[in-house]
Amino acid sequence: MxxxxxxxxxxxxxxxxxxxxxxxxxxxxxxxxxxFSGSGKSTILKLICGLLYADSGKIQTTKGDIAMTxxxxxxxxxxxxxxxxxxxLVERPEFKGKYSKKDLERIVAENLKILGLxxxxxKYPSELSGGMQKRVSFARAIVTKPSIILYDEPxxxxxxxxxxxxxxxxVSLKNELNAxxxxxxxxxxxxxxxxxxxxxxxxxxxxxxxxxxxxxxxxNPYAKQFIDAAIEGPMDILQED
Amino acid sequence: xxxxxxxxxxxxxxxxxxxxxxxxxxxxxxxxGKDFNRVIKYILRLEIDANKLIEQSSRFAFDxxxxxLTIVSMTAIIISMQISPELVKQGGGNFIGMMSAIVMTRExxxxxxxxxxxxxxxxxxxxxxxxxxxxxQISAMKVLRVDPVKYLIVPRVTAGFIMMxxxxxxxxxxxxxxxxxxxxxxxxxxxxxxxxxxxxxxxxKDIMVMLLKSAFFGGAIALISCSCGYSxxxxxxxxxxxxxxxxxxxxxxxxxxxxxxxxxxxx
Numbered sequence: 304m305x306x307x308x309x310x311x312x313x314x315x316x317x318x319x320x321x322x323x324x325x326x327x328x329x330x331x332x333x334x335x336x337x338x339f340s341g342s343g344k345s346t347i348l349k350l351i352c353g354l355l356y357a358d359s360g361k362i363q364t365t366k367g368d369i370a371m372t373x374x375x376x377x378x379x380x381x382x383x384x385x386x387x388x389x390x391x392l393v394e395r396p397e398f399k400g401k402y403s404k405k406d407l408e409r410i411v412a413e414n415l416k417i418l419g420l421x422x423x424x425x426k427y428p429s430e431l432s433g434g435m436q437k438r439v440s441f442a443r444a445i446v447t448k449p450s451i452i453l454y455d456e457p458x459x460x461x462x463x464x465x466x467x468x469x470x471x472x473x474v475s476l477k478n479e480l481n482a483x484x485x486x487x488x489x490x491x492x493x494x495x496x497x498x499x500x501x502x503x504x505x506x507x508x509x510x511x512x513x514x515x516x517x518x519x520x521x522x523n524p525y526a527k528q529f530i531d532a533a534i535e536g537p538m539d540i541l542q543e544d
Numbered sequence: 545x546x547x548x549x550x551x552x553x554x555x556x557x558x559x560x561x562x563x564x565x566x567x568x569x570x571x572x573x574x575x576x577g578k579d580f581n582r583v584i585k586y587i588l589r590l591e592i593d594a595n596k597l598i599e600q601s602s603r604f605a606f607d608x609x610x611x612x613l614t615i616v617s618m619t620a621i622i623i624s625m626q627i628s629p630e631l632v633k634q635g636g637g638n639f640i641g642m643m644s645a646i647v648m649t650r651e652x653x654x655x656x657x658x659x660x661x662x663x664x665x666x667x668x669x670x671x672x673x674x675x676x677x678x679x680x681q682i683s684a685m686k687v688l689r690v691d692p693v694k695y696l697i698v699p700r701v702t703a704g705f706i707m708m709x710x711x712x713x714x715x716x717x718x719x720x721x722x723x724x725x726x727x728x729x730x731x732x733x734x735x736x737x738x739x740x741x742x743x744x745x746x747x748x749k750d751i752m753v754m755l756l757k758s759a760f761f762g763g764a765i766a767l768i769s770c771s772c773g774y775s776x777x778x779x780x781x782x783x784x785x786x787x788x789x790x791x792x793x794x795x796x797x798x799x800x801x802x803x804x805x806x807x808x809x810x811x
Contacts, residue, residue, distance in 0.1 A: 352687050371687045377680035391688040394695060443688070 305330040305483035311360035322507040333484040335498030342504040344487040367450030374456040376436040378428040385424035414442040434465035470496040579771040600703035612660040620719035628731035641741030644723040649750040653716040662794040666769035670790030673773025674783040697770040708762025709755040
């Protein structure tokens, strides 16, 4: 088992954002976390990578690095691409001084190549397109060879072609690193192309848990409403609080 | 006719707003205290990145220098313009240099430099860190297991503490130069007269207190600005709120520290 989440509860200002959430992601699997906005999807990722603390419940992960990519890339805008990607290798206490400039240049070039990029080391994030920023943020995330990769809405704001490229990279990175992944997404294409299992959240609770195939069959009324993008259904979208 | 409701009364809204302001004050104070605690631990362990310290020191001192020197010089010029002719009329022309030196070293130079640094550097520290926070750059740093306090705040606070005395010393010299120049132009006080009188108003104690005080001013401005920026959540509006908060809190901190130093050394 790579990620085990048991009875997770998280409240913000008295409101339960996650209510008794439990799931497991096996090693090498990709779990898609879907749901409408405000359902607590990103909160799960932040709890797993330690950015937030749970009010109760348990999270167990296998040893190794946990990487996370953010919805809007979160590249350091004062550093160029090379400095962004090499950042953890240069700044993390356990790596400090371990890599020479040559090593870093080689590692950064390799990581950029994995993501189909080259000759952009000197560019700053503001000089890159949204899709390229995402890929650079992926390159930064995988530079420490993490065993778990968390993607927070990796295709948000991208055109369909860029989304497809990103989805392909999610799959190829998982295979390349033999990593366990979680993808928070709204996009059906991402669900179809990049995930093995799905959990669906509504008002902080899991309303669907199963394989991607089962989810896409839309036998579950919540999954059906999501896939059909229907206003009518068990989820009261207009009254979201 | 609308129904009477306690929640609609002016006093209820006033009390609710006051409670909110107090809560906000305590949260900000707590955040600054928490960040101070973490920063001081790194500084005492000498875990300060030399390159970042140099980068931030250069920014703190040199980037702010034109505006700092302009503000201090203008203040010195205005004061000298007003007091020099009056003092000469009253027969106190020989005291203009001394008075200028005392005013500069004890108060004006450090306070006016502090104000300039807050508006120039403090606000930029706050908005920079606030932008990083709302765009998840600080979260990304944490996920990459690099402590943002060590990476972002420690070099800035250390730079503020070290560089502010240099800024203040330089601005004192420039301020005194302009005070003398204006005294000469407006009241005919000779350079020799002004300089001789000025030396009588320069005391080692005042200079030492000025240096110590300005170091604390610099450290406080950097800490408060970084802390306000670092704790920002939300979006663009919150970046603006945090920057304003950083400026206001820095002004208050400087006034408070100045008062403490006056009690400690001049009472």
